[in-house]
Amino acid sequence: MFKKTILCIGAGYVGGPTMAVIAKHCPEYKVVVVDINPRRIAQWQSDNLPIYEPGLDEVVYIARDRNLFFSTDVDSHIASSDIIFVSVNTPTKTFGQGAGRAADLQHWEKTARQILRNSSSGKIVVEKSTLPVRTAAAMERILNSNDKGIHFEVLSNPEFLAEGSAIKDLEQPDRILIGARNTESGKKALEEIIEIYAHWTPKEKIITSNVWSSELSKLVANAFLAQRVSSINTISALCEKTNADIEEVSRAIGMDSRIGPKFLKAGVGFGGSCFKKDILNLAYIAESYGLTEVSRYWEQVVEINSYQQERFVRIIVTSMFNTVAEKKIALFGFAFKADTGDTRESPAISIAKSLMNERAILSIYDPKASEGIAFELADYAGRFTVEEDPYSAAQGAHAIIVATDWTEFGSYDYQSIYETMEKPAFIFDGRNILDHHKLFKIGFSVHRIGRPPMSRLG
Ligand code: NAD
Ligand code: UDX
Numbered sequence: 001m002f003k004k005t006i007l008c009i010g011a012g013y014v015g016g017p018t019m020a021v022i023a024k025h026c027p028e029y030k031v032v033v034v035d036i037n038p039r040r041i042a043q044w045q046s047d048n049l050p051i052y053e054p055g056l057d058e059v060v061y062i063a064r065d066r067n068l069f070f071s072t073d074v075d076s077h078i079a080s081s082d083i084i085f086v087s088v089n090t091p092t093k094t095f096g097q098g099a100g101r102a103a104d105l106q107h108w109e110k111t112a113r114q115i116l117r118n119s120s121s122g123k124i125v126v127e128k129s130t131l132p133v134r135t136a137a138a139m140e141r142i143l144n145s146n147d148k149g150i151h152f153e154v155l156s157n158p159e160f161l162a163e164g165s166a167i168k169d170l171e172q173p174d175r176i177l178i179g180a181r182n183t184e185s186g187k188k189a190l191e192e193i194i195e196i197y198a199h200w201t202p203k204e205k206i207i208t209s210n211v212w213s214s215e216l217s218k219l220v221a222n223a224f225l226a227q228r229v230s231s232i233n234t235i236s237a238l239c240e241k242t243n244a245d246i247e248e249v250s251r252a253i254g255m256d257s258r259i260g261p262k263f264l265k266a267g268v269g270f271g272g273s274c275f276k277k278d279i280l281n282l283a284y285i286a287e288s289y290g291l292t293e294v295s296r297y298w299e300q301v302v303e304i305n306s307y308q309q310e311r312f313v314r315i316i317v318t319s320m321f322n323t324v325a326e327k328k329i330a331l332f333g334f335a336f337k338a339d340t341g342d343t344r345e346s347p348a349i350s351i352a353k354s355l356m357n358e359r360a361i362l363s364i365y366d367p368k369a370s371e372g373i374a375f376e377l378a379d380y381a382g383r384f385t386v387e388e389d390p391y392s393a394a395q396g397a398h399a400i401i402v403a404t405d406w407t408e409f410g411s412y413d414y415q416s417i418y419e420t421m422e423k424p425a426f427i428f429d430g431r432n433i434l435d436h437h438k439l440f441k442i443g444f445s446v447h448r449i450g451r452p453p454m455s456r457l458g
Contacts, residue, residue: 002028002029002030002067003028003029004028004029004030004082004083005029005030005031005032005080005081005082005083006019006022006029006030006031006032006081006082006083006084006085006196007032007033007034007077007078007081007083007084007085008031008032008033008034008084008085008086008087008128009034009035009074009078009084009085009086009087009088009111009115010033010035010086010087010088010089010107010111010128010129011033011034011035011037011040011041011044011050011070012035012040012051012087012088012089013051013053013163013166013273013342014087014128014129014159014161015033015035015085015087015128016033016044016049016050016051016056016060017051017053017056017059017161017166017167017170018085018087018128018159018161018170019031019033019068019085020056020059020060020063020064020068021059021167021170021171021200022196023063023066023067023068024059024062024063024068025199025200026067026196026199027063027066027067028067029067029196030067030069031063031067031068031069032069032070032071032077032081033068033069033070033071034070034071034072034073034074034077035070035072035074036072036074037072038072041070041071041072044060044070045064045070051340051341051342052339052340052341052368053163053164053166053167053339053340054164054165054167054168054339055167055168056166056167059167074114074118075114075117075118076118078114078115078118078119079118079119079120081123082123082124083123083124083126083192083193083196084115084123084124084125084126085126085128085157086108086111086112086125086126086127086128086129087128087129087159088107088108088111088129089107089129090103090104090105090107090108090129090130090131090277091103091104091273091277092104092276092277092280092281098284100280101280101281101283101284102132102280102281102284103130103131103132103277103281105131105132105135108129108131108135108139109138109142112125112139112142112143113142115143115152116142116143116146116152119148119150119152120148120150121150122150122151122152122153123152123153124152124153124155124189124192124193125139125143125152125153125154125155126154126155126156126157126193127139127154127155127156127157127158127215128157128158128159130158130159130218130219130222130274130278131156131215131218132215132219132281132285133212133215133216133219133285134212134215135215136154136155136156136179136211136212136215139154140152140154151185153180153181153185153186153188153189154181154211155178155179155180155186155189155190155193155211156177156178156179156180156211156214156215157176157177157178157179157193157214158177158214158215158217158218159218160173160174160175160177160218160221161173163272163336163337163339163340163342164337164338164339164340165339171200173201173205174205175205175206175207176197176201176205176206176207177207177208177209177214177217177218178190178193178194178197178206178207178208178209178214179208179209179210179211179212179213179214179215180193180208180210180211181210181211182210190208194206194208218278219278219279219281219282219285220282222274222275222278222279223278223279223282223298223301225263225275226270226275226276226278226279226301226302226305227298227301228263228264229263229265229267229269229270229275229305230269230270230300230301230302230304230305230308232246232250232263232264232265232266233266233267233269233304233305233308233449234304235249235266235450236266236308236449236450237308237311237450239450239451240450240451240452243452244450245450245451245452246266246432246449246450246451247432247450247451249450250264250265250266265405265431265432266432266449266450267308267347267405267430267431267432267449268308268309268312268347268348268351268403268430268431268449269305269306269308269309269312269347270305270336270347271336271337271344271345271346271347271348271349272336272337272342272344272345272346273342273344273345275305275345276302276305276345277345279298279299279301279302280299280302282298283295283296283298283299286298306350309347309350309351309354310350310354312351312428312430312449313350313351313354313355313358315428315447316355316399316401316426316428316447317355317358319426319428319445319447319453319455320398320399320426323358324355324358324359324360324398324399325358325359325360326359326360326361327360327361327397327398327399327422328360328361328362328363328396328397328398328422329355329360329361329362329363329397329398329399329400329401330362330363330364330365330387330390330393330394330397330399330400330401331348331351331352331362331363331364331365331393331401331403332365332366332390332393332400332401332402332403332404332406332409333348333365333366333369333402333403333404333405333406333409333431334346334348334349334352334364334366334369334372334373334376334403334404335348335366335368335369335372335404335406336348336404337404337405338404338405338406338407339406340368340369341366341368341369341371341372342369342372343369343372343373343375343376344372346369346372346376346403346404347403347430348364348403348404349376349377351401351403351430352364352377352380352384352403353377353380355401356377356380356383356384360383361383361384362383362384362385363384363385363387363392363393363394363397364384364385364386364387364393365386365387365388365389365390365393366404366406367406367408369404370386373386374386390409390412390417391412391416391417391420394417394420394421395420395421396420396421396422397421397422397425398421398422398425398426399425399426399427399428400417400421400425400426400427400428401427401428401430402427402428402429402430402431402433402434403430403431404431405431405433407433409433409434410433410434410435414434414438414439414442414444415442418442418443418444423443424445424456425443425444425445426444426445426446426447427439427444427445427446427447428447429446429447429448429449430449431449432448432449432450432451434446436448436451436454437454439454440454440456443456444456
């Protein structure tokens with residue numbers, strides 16, 4: 001017999017890992033994760049989990065079939081649950097009012113109505129998805145305007161995990177944030193959610209707030225993080241003009257304890273499913289309250305991100321004698337960051353498309369993202385290949401472009417790679433992760449972000 005049943009609706013990058021960690025630490029709770037996507041659920045039930053995340057397999061294997069279960073039967077699990085986390089996707093709207101900026105809340109609202117339809121007793125509904133501030137008010141209206149005489153308590157508990165380090169982030173979070181109403185039922189529900197996290201999280205790291213602060217804090221955290229990346233990327237452009245070195249500048253400013261060293265790595269711009277969507281959503285919300293200047297301020301963070309990717313492609317084309325047409329170019333990395341197979345909003349997508357628009361022929365290698373490459377570049381079929389290993393990707397290529405910060409890219413035998421390439425051979429290290437001096441000595445012309453190029457061509 002379990003003490004309580006926790007349900008999570010949405011078995012994606014957040015729902016799956018988060019519930020696996022909760023189940024691992026709370027064996028007295030039954031934890032069920034449901035999704036409308038049967039393939040995803042089948043993968044969660046198999047030895048081939050649907051997402052690559054270091055440490056995830058171990059956690060899932062500890063709890064699965066003990067107190068962690070995956071299912072496509074959303075309705076019956078809603079009926080039998082006490083606490084429901086909703087972790088469905090909330091992408092940018094692609095149609096109608098707010099298209100390209102606002103959050104598309106259709107999955108979220110459908111879920112709310114489904115919860116209502118299938119409940120005969122009151123429940124705690126927890127927003128795990130990232131949502132516009134004040135979404136909980138709309139949810140409360142949908143859920144509580146029922147004629148069943150039951151009450152739903154809506155809480156906000158945003159997720160701060162980053163992909164590639166999700167398990168570490170969940171096991172040792174900087175903080176757990178829970179927003180609740182300051183009512184008797186709100187406080188009671190809050191205690192129930194705190195009790196779950198207190199199984200493994202020190203009490204002082206579990207912070208509470210009102211619902212709106214919690215919803216807004218999630219958008220703001222992502223906006224601040226992305227802003228740091230865009231800020232350092234603007235300075236990388238200035239470094240390239242002045243012979244200052246972005247790595248030295250990052251180090252120097254990061255040692256100021258008020259600034260701190262993290263998220264100061266210049267590169268090809270941020271990707272991932274969250275930053276762009278959440279900043280655009282924040283900007284849209286600000287504008288909808290008449291705060292035009294606030295909105296413009298945050299939009300710049302996204303504009304600089306596109307600028308950085310375009311700038312990188314311009315450097316590639318210019319350095320390669322102003323043409324890449326019909327030249328083979330090896331792209332190392334397609335995931336939006338290391339240690340994940342996720343390609344959503346990856347900077348590699350726009351870089352690859354821009355180069356193929358210049359008629360380059362790409363051979364792409366990524367240790368974990370092969371599936372995403374074919375999906376993201378479907379319109380460019382015939383102009384690229386997906387390679388099984390980096391050596392065949394680089395064979396006969398004029399250039400190598402590093403688009404993802406996978407550690408393994410630093411460990412290849414670049415002498416052998418160089419020998420199989422067309423000459424002059426170029427490397428464009430969009431993540432500043434390779435040993436540039438060594439590559440230059442081998443014979444490559446080396447281009448970096450925010451650092452002077454090491455060119456053999458004068
Ligand atoms: P995802 O697309 O990987 O997963 C969402 C899942 O919800 C999908 O599998 C989809 O099939 C399912 N779903 C949609 N509608 C459903 C319904 N009506 N019933 C059952 N299942 C349904 O998305 P994700 O990356 O896990 O993100 C989920 C939320 O968490 C988003 O709001 C996102 O902004 C937020 N978030 C994501 C991250 C991250 O790193 N990916 C981190 C923090 C927060
Ligand atoms: C982000 C937030 O970090 C996380 O808290 C939130 O819950 C979801 O969104 P994620 O997108 O998974 O996580 O990865 P993150 O590590 O934040 O990296 C985002 C992008 O920024 C990546 O493309 C990464 O390569 C890039 N980045 C990050 C840089 O270019 N430079 C940096 O210094 C840091």
